[in-house]
Amino acid sequence: xxxxxxxxxxxxxxxxxxxxxxxxxxxxxxxxxxxxxxxxxxxxxxxxxxxxxxxxxxxxxxxxxxxxxxxxxxxxxxxxxxxxxxxxxxxxxxxxxxxxxxxxxxxxxxxxxxxxxxxxxxxxxxxxxxxxxxxxxxxxxxxxxxxxxxxxxxxxxxxxxxxxxxxxxxxxxxxxxxxxxxxxxxxxxxxxxxxxxxxxxxxxxxxxxxxxxxxxxxxxxxxxxxxxxxxxxxxxxxxxxxxxxxxxxxxxxxxxxxxxxxxxxxxxxxxxxxxxxxxxxxxxxxxxxxxxxxxxxxxxxxxxxxxxxxxxxxxxxxxxxxxxxxxxxxxxxxxxxxxxxxxxxxxxxxxxxxxxxxxxxxxxxxxxxxxxxxxxxxxxxxxxxxxxxxxxxxxxxxxxxxxxxxxxxxxxxxxxxxxxxxxxxxxxxxxxxxxxxxxxxxxxxxxxxxxxxxxxxxxxxxxxxxxxxxxx
Numbered sequence: 158x159x160x161x162x163x164x165x166x167x168x169x170x171x172x173x174x175x176x177x178x179x180x181x182x183x184x185x186x187x188x189x190x191x192x193x194x195x196x197x198x199x200x201x202x203x204x205x206x207x208x209x210x211x212x213x214x215x216x217x218x219x220x221x222x223x224x225x226x227x228x229x230x231x232x233x234x235x236x237x238x239x240x241x242x243x244x245x246x247x248x249x250x251x252x253x254x255x256x257x258x259x260x261x262x263x264x265x266x267x268x269x270x271x272x273x274x275x276x277x278x279x280x281x282x283x284x285x286x287x288x289x290x291x292x293x294x295x296x297x298x299x300x301x302x303x304x305x306x307x308x309x310x311x312x313x314x315x316x317x318x319x320x321x322x323x324x325x326x327x328x329x330x331x332x333x334x335x336x337x338x339x340x341x342x343x344x345x346x347x348x349x350x351x352x353x354x355x356x357x358x359x360x361x362x363x364x365x366x367x368x369x370x371x372x373x374x375x376x377x378x379x380x381x382x383x384x385x386x387x388x389x390x391x392x393x394x395x396x397x398x399x400x401x402x403x404x405x406x407x408x409x410x411x412x413x414x415x416x417x418x419x420x421x422x423x424x425x426x427x428x429x430x431x432x433x434x435x436x437x438x439x440x441x442x443x444x445x446x447x448x449x450x451x452x453x454x455x456x457x458x459x460x461x462x463x464x465x466x467x468x469x470x471x472x473x474x475x476x477x478x479x480x481x482x483x484x485x486x487x488x489x490x491x492x493x494x495x496x497x498x499x500x501x502x503x504x505x506x507x508x509x510x511x512x513x514x515x516x517x518x519x520x521x522x523x524x525x526x527x528x529x530x531x532x533x534x535x536x537x538x539x540x541x542x543x544x545x546x547x548x549x550x551x552x553x554x555x556x557x558x559x560x561x562x563x564x565x566x567x568x569x570x571x572x573x574x575x576x577x578x579x580x581x582x583x584x585x586x587x588x589x590x591x592x593x594x595x596x597x598x599x600x601x602x603x604x605x606x607x608x609x610x611x612x613x614x615x616x617x618x619x620x621x622x623x624x625x626x627x628x629x
Contacts, residue, residue, distance in 0.1 A: 183276075183310050183621070185605050186237075186612030190215045192230045193586075196239035198222070199594055201246035201562035201577040203555055206594045212244050214584040217610035222580050243592055243599070245558060247284025247312075247585035247608065249565030249576050250540055252401055252454045252525025255300065256292050257627060258482070258532045265328055267529070269293045270536070271300050272629040273622040274528070275311025277477070277537030280618035282600070284585035284608045285566070285575055287315040289381060289401065289454075289525065290356040292330045294319055298351060310613055315354065315569055318347035318378075321369050322358035323386065325419060331358070337368035344369060348376040357382040357397070359406070359420035367395050379568075381454070384408075385420025393445055399452040399568065402527070404429065404511045405460055405504065410438060426504035434510045443511075443518050452521040452568045455512050455560070457505075457546035459526065462490070462533035464505045465497045474538045477619070482627035486532035509550035516552065516560070523565045535626050537619070541600050554597040584610040 193212040211228040213221040221228045255274050256267040278286055291297050297316050304311040319332065321340050326333040334340040344355055355373040357366050357380060366387050373380045381399035384392055388409040389400055408414060410428045432439060461467045469490055475483050516522040524547060526539035547557035566576025575583045586607040591599030605612040
């Protein structure tokens with residue numbers, strides 16, 4: 158028997174309303190006023206932690222912060238004793254994606270992870286994320302709408318439009334622009350749709366990149382880039398705001414490079430392998446980037462997956478992957494380690510040195526995960542790994558946290574709203590059962606992640622996506 162359409166609609170509406178009335182099992186704290194007492198506070202600004210602090214959250218904002226006993230706690234407040242625990246800012250990560258590597262054979266292909274990735278990001282403490290290149294822009298827009306409405310757990314999303322690449326692009330899901338006018342049309346179309354940044358890609362020629370940057374800036378959009386055909390110096394002179402992947406994508410120092418040469422990652426790595434980090438050429442480039450206020454995004458977690466001798470995913474990470482993707486990841490990881498390419502290892506190590514050098518020179522170093530590759534770097538777990546690797550590179554834990562919080566907020570223009578633990582800012586906070594200032598891997602002991610004062614249970618979010626990464 159066929160049911161009338163109006164009856165079907167009524168049943169669906171009633172089901173949705175009933176679901177909306179049920180308490181969200183992912184939420185651990187939802188009350189107008191919360192006092193986090195006896196906490197260690199890492200403020201995200203690069204300063205030493207403060208012990209025995211009280212953070213008062215009211216109506217989604219940090220209402221007060223001070224030593225225990227100095228903050229007036231209302232009678233209506235829910236009090237949570239955080240003795241031995243740390244409160245730090247929610248992460249502001251700026252090379253994130255809502256897609257992930259497909260396991261299918263044939264052309265390079267990515268699948269949208271609109272269910273698993275928002276939950277993984279939030280579970281790890283990412284409360285603000287820039288998507289840094291879209292493959293399913295309408296899915297990204299719809300996901301942002303549902304997250305902003307509170308219907309889907311996830312970070313505050315800052316959406317980057319589809320990649321602007323040249324006609325030689327080798328990714329079928331990208332539109333390779335044929336000329337400057339084509340690029341300008343793309344920029345304006347996605348600006349009208351609500352995207353706030355643009356990403357230029359590896360084989361975009363210099364003249365089209367110049368037009369893209371000018372058009373984006375005219376619309377108030379930032380421009381970042383994973384580039385190669387255009388050098389870092391050339392992009393900085395064109396007015397780019399941000400460069401992705403530290404110095405791993407830098408083509409500036411390839412011997413014999415001619416302006417306009419197509420991107421070649423192998424040559425990039427070989428130039429890094431041969432580079433003296435104290436050479437005047439790299440010093441001059443870093444000073445130019447600092448002078449031009451070009452931010453640099455560290456994405457060490459993804460490059461680690463291509464580097465022999467590095468870690469294999471933890472069991473928790475493997476459990477998150479869909480079984481076929483888990484198998485293909487482990488097979489590829491084994492092959493990389495058997496091959497044991499010395500150039501890849503040397504380039505990764507040199508890049509780590511140069512990222513720290515850029516930071517020490519006063520450059521705005523930010524970080525992100527770039528959960529792509531062949532399946533070994535994913536949302537959430539990859540965010541933690543990106544920060545751990547900054548410490549391995551030479552930053553202190555507090556500096557690495559600064560890079561992943563307030564520095565990211567500065568780049569996105571939201572430092573007045575989030576990115577640090579300060580009165581008046583959004584209550585975007587992570588409660589960690591440990592001390593990341595002493596041991597950065599204590600980040601992995603996140604218990605509650607507050608976004609605008611609503612506290613999510615980290616473990617439950619992670620558990621909700623086991624076996625799904627690579628599928629949805």
